[in-house]
Amino acid sequence: MFPHERHTPQHRRFRSGDGALTPRGPVSDDQNSNQEPRVPTPAPASGSPAHNWAGNTVFGARRVLRPGSVEELQQVVASTDRVRALGSGHSFNRVADTAGDLVRLDGLPPAVDVDEESSTVTVGAGMRYGEVAGVLHEAGYALANLASLPHISVAGCCATATHGSGDSEKCLAAAVTSVEVVGADGELSLLSRVNEPEHFPGAVVALGALGIVTRLTLRVEPAFDVSQHIYTGVPLTEVAAHFDEIFGCAYSVSAFTDYRSGEARVWVKRRVTERDGSVRPPGWEGRTPADAAHHPIPGIPATHCTEQLGVPGPWYERLPHFRPDFTPSNGEELQSELLLPRAAAAEALAELRALGDRIAPVLQISEMRTVAADDLWLSPAWERDCVAFHFTWVKDSQAVLPVVAAIEEKLLPLGARPHWGKLTAMEPERIAGLYERADDFRRLVLQRDPGRVFANDFVDRVFALG
Ligand SMILES: Cc1cc2nc3c(=O)[nH]c(=O)nc-3n(C[C@H](O)[C@H](O)[C@H](O)COP(=O)(O)OP(=O)(O)OC[C@H]3O[C@@H](n4cnc5c(N)ncnc54)[C@H](O)[C@@H]3O)c2cc1C
Incomplete structure (x- = not known):
């Protein structure tokens, strides 16, 4: 089990519930209680999702439960032989699946507790980034980065090393300073960088294998404003030749391409206060930004996109x-993504362009992003700055998977690691070999969950745990 540590807040906190932002007192002892749960096992969730968001994975769970309190959750875990957390179901593979009970955490009371003294926020694990962000902003704080979509759960994103873009921005899990977890015996404990410095980097991007996270504490910074401009018609040759200048020109940069046109649309997101306007690569940002809003996929109206035009x-x-x-969108897509050492960006882009005739017919859009190095054992950016090549595919696994395999054949030799929450054509058994700390993670799983209550076929195959 993770060692227990009681929260002892000495400072002002804020909490969201019905959307109102009100000062709150210390976390009650009840919330961290390790007493025997006295609550009945929750009934199966009505309208339980039997499949993921994209509908390409039907879960094999015998039940989907939605506990209304941490105590109910503890009872579920203590009384079952096999259980696993489901976030918002946005992964495209079987990483969230179980043959036992699947537990949704969106029935737990929502909480966004800002701790001004330590510049952190503690959030309910079932909450989505979109739910957390507005409350946090009203309190005057921000998270350093976000993924492309705000509808994804915080716990699920952190469990799979979900990332946004930015040369200095790490994956979202790198903001985590502690996690509150229900372990294999149903006990609740807090694991932090302070109380478990040796194992903490293995326990955040944990693929649901170490327990059910009930709350996460994330580093925050003062709220900031961002403006975004889109640059269209940027030749891919120019993206490759000026990769560092383009991706280094602002706080967060993404380049979208269809591998058909030979061009990219570049999303440039600036912190309004930053002086990044000084870096203007000749022949690229000297271009005029678009004077109309754009969707990443050409031809689709930008109605659903965040505001652009600076x-x-x-x-x-x-x-x-x-x-x-x-x-x-309503799940009418599949996704895959490979993260490579940043230095391989131009070579990888050349390989992808050479595969363009195979990629383009089944592609909706592809996105290049950068991710800064971190120390999380299962992060694809573990100890290396990365370039990420993301692909949004048409929803046709049979047509898409051979193309994913062709891409992986070219990019794996360049140091690619597949995103934990997306499709890969790799045999799971090969994936552990891409991670230097895989054996350490395997040992951690066996230490924390010797009875394999949180076992999952995909994770077992990756780490030879079966
Ligand atoms: C439209 C779309 C856009 C996306 N954009 C991005 C992007 O910009 N960047 C990026 O990197 N990825 C992106 N993704 C991928 C996505 O972020 C990951 O698949 C992420 O894991 C989804 O979170 P989730 O809550 O849906 O997790 P799920 O798919 O529900 O679960 C993923 C894993 O997290 C574990 N988990 C979930 N909750 C808990 C918990 N409380 N305790 C312990 N383990 C838990 C599950 O057991 C499972 O192993 C996108 C996906 C979609 C569908």
Whole structure:
């Protein structure tokens, strides 16, 4: 089990519940209680999702449960032989699946507790980034970065090393300073960088294998504004030749391409206060930004996109590409992504362009981003700055997977690691070999969950745990 540590807040906190922002007192002892749960096992969730967001994975769970309290959750875990957390179901593979009970955490009371003294926020694990961000902003704080979509759960994103873009921006899990977890015996404990410095880097991007996270504490910074401009018609040859200048020109930069046109559309997201306007690569940013809003996929109206045209706005309404009040699509897509050492960007782009005739017919859009190095054992950016090549595919696994395999054949020799939450054509058994700390993670799983309550076929195959 993770060692227990009681929160002892000495400072002002804020909490969201019904959306109102009110000062709150210390976390009650009840919330961290390790007493025997006295609550009945929750009934199966009505309208339980039997499949993921994209609908390409049907879960094998015998039940989907939605506990209404941490105590109920503890009872579920203590009384079952096999259980696993489900976030918002946005992964495209079987990483969230189980043959036992699947537990949704969106029935737990929502909480956004800002700790001004330590510049952190503690959030309910079932919450989505979009739900957290507005409350945080009202309290005067921001998260450093966000993924393209705000509808994804915080715990699920952190469990899979989900990332945004930015030369100095690490994956979202790198902001985590502690996690509250229900372990294999149903006990609740807090694991932090302070109380478990040796194992903490292995326990944040943990693929659901170490327990059910109930709350996460994330580093925050003062709220900031961002403006975004889109540059269209940037030749891919120019993206490759000026990669560092282009991706280094602002706080967060993404380049979208269809591998058909030979061109990219470049999303440039600036912190309004930053002086990044000084870096203007000749022949690229000297271009005029678009004077109309664009969707990443050419031809689709930008209605669901966050505001562009350089209009400044709060960080959480600019860093994601899509607005929190709209769902940009209804799962009519598949995704895969490979993260490579940043130095391989130009070579990888050349390989992808050479495969363009195979990629383009089944591609909706592809995105290049940068991710800064971190120390999380299972992060694809572990101890290396990365370039990420993301692909949004048409929803046709049979047509898409051979192309994913062809891409992986070319990019794996360049040091590619697949995103934990997306499709890969690799045999799971090969994936552990891409991670230097895989054996350490395997040992950690066996130490924390010797009875394999949180076992999952995909993770077992990757780490030879079966
Ligand atoms: C439209 C779309 C856009 C996306 N954009 C991005 C992007 O910009 N960048 C990027 O990197 N990825 C992106 N992704 C991928 C996505 O962020 C990951 O798949 C992420 O894991 C999804 O979070 P989730 O809550 O849906 O997790 P799920 O798919 O539900 O679960 C993923 C894993 O997290 C574990 N987990 C979930 N909750 C808990 C918990 N409380 N305790 C312990 N383990 C838990 C599950 O057991 C599972 O192993 C996108 C996906 C979609 C569909």
